[in-house]
Amino acid sequence: MTALKRLRDTTIEPTHYRGILQLLQATWPSQEFNLENALQAFLEERTVRRSVPDFQRRRRYIIMTDDRVAAHAITFPRTILTTGGPVEVTALAGVCVAPDLRGGGLGRQVVAAAFADQPETGTAICLFQTGVPGFYRRLGATEVHNTFINGRHPEGSIANPWWDEWVMVFPADGPWPAGRIDLNGPAW
Secondary structure, three states: OEEEEEEEOOOOOHHHHHHHHHHHHHHOOOOOOOHHHHHHHHHHHHHHHOOOHHHHOOEEEEEEEOOEEEEEEEEEEEEEEEOOEEEEEEEEEEEEEOHHHOOOOHHHHHHHHHHHOHHHHOOOOEEEEEOOHHHHHOOOOEEEOOOEEOOOOOOOOOOOOOOOOEEEEEOOOOOOOOOOEEOOOOOO
């Protein structure tokens, strides 16, 4: 049996967060990763940042299958800089499904839930990168072709901060500016 859960980082249970960390590590393995250290760091950050409005607005979407986190996505607010001024967007990141459960629609369910909640975020648009644009197009997103930079890069680099090939927005008919976009921090 599967169950979709909408969670906030301010109140997420450590057992759920442990499952999220395990899924993220299974999806994007890192030799430096230490589960217990990552869990402890999150719990400490949550204690310190609980009252920060942007932290309060972070949402996680998970699907539980057989008492484990089988799918995950996170959304959070991010202010980007456009030629028309600052714009707050909803960032979508960390979309993944357990390797043994891929192809069963779980990714679609967590992303559809995140997109369905888009009106509640207070932003008009969701911005993200992906290696699988067709998946997101079927859910109502579209590719954008702006030049992106990270104006906060410590070395002043104007290189594209995204690592995936496609950058997309949801909804496809949402208000999206032309011109250069400064992510105002690292890509997600």
